Amino acid sequence: MTERILQHADPSILKIIYARHxxxxxxxxxxxxxxxQTLLYAAVHAPTAMHDEPWAFVVVQDPVLLQRFSNMAKPLFVEEVRHRNAHGAGHSFEHFTRPxxxxxxxxxxxxxICAKPLGPFVAADCWLAAENLMLAASAIGLGSCxxxxxVAALNIHKVKTELGIPDEYSVIAPIVVGVSSGETPATSRKEPHILSWKK
Ligand SMILES: Cc1cc2nc3c(=O)[nH]c(=O)nc-3n(C[C@H](O)[C@H](O)[C@H](O)COP(=O)(O)O)c2cc1C
Incomplete structure (x- = not known):
């Protein structure tokens, strides 16, 4: 069975999955x-619960806006992390305080990647679209993260208004893409943790 599957598998997709970082x-x-456009078309080819296709997209390529959103996001994120750490999480994000x-x-x-968060699977749909987008980026030689x-800053009402995001939509997945400067090594992974495999 595995042999038959491997015979028909396209090794390039596996290479892309393993190379993305x-x-x-x-x-x-x-x-x-x-x-x-290539990335957005790849995104909308993701599986989507009940074929809802709940996503909508915003593209920001204005460096002044990006800098302003970064400045807004940092203190909000530091606050979020402080709150989480006070409740048992232990990550340090000191670099977020650097100007x-x-x-x-x-x-x-x-x-x-934005959506009207109506059903229970909207976030899942958007994150699947996000992975498609990032794999497509990798396939055309772009980096992503x-x-x-x-997320918190981009969901502030005045930011959404500025970006043309209607009130009923939320920003779910912000992803940067671009040409990588220099080599970034692939990130390591633990072996799959299989809890059970019943045959
Ligand atoms: C929901 C989510 C949020 C993330 N947020 C950030 C972030 O704010 N900044 C960042 O540099 N990386 C962020 N990442 C990237 C992760 O740190 C990264 O995927 C992880 O370390 C594994 O590395 P890899 O993507 O190179 O395989 C995020 C990833 C996910 C899935």
Missing amino acids: SVRSYAHTPVDSAAI DFNIFHGADTLIL VIGSA
């Missing part, structure tokens, strides 16, 4: 509209 250093090489730290890692392009630390 978060990129945190970007060259100032603009990502053109055709590349962005020169940019949460978008200097990328010129930020894509927001999820920026969860920007």
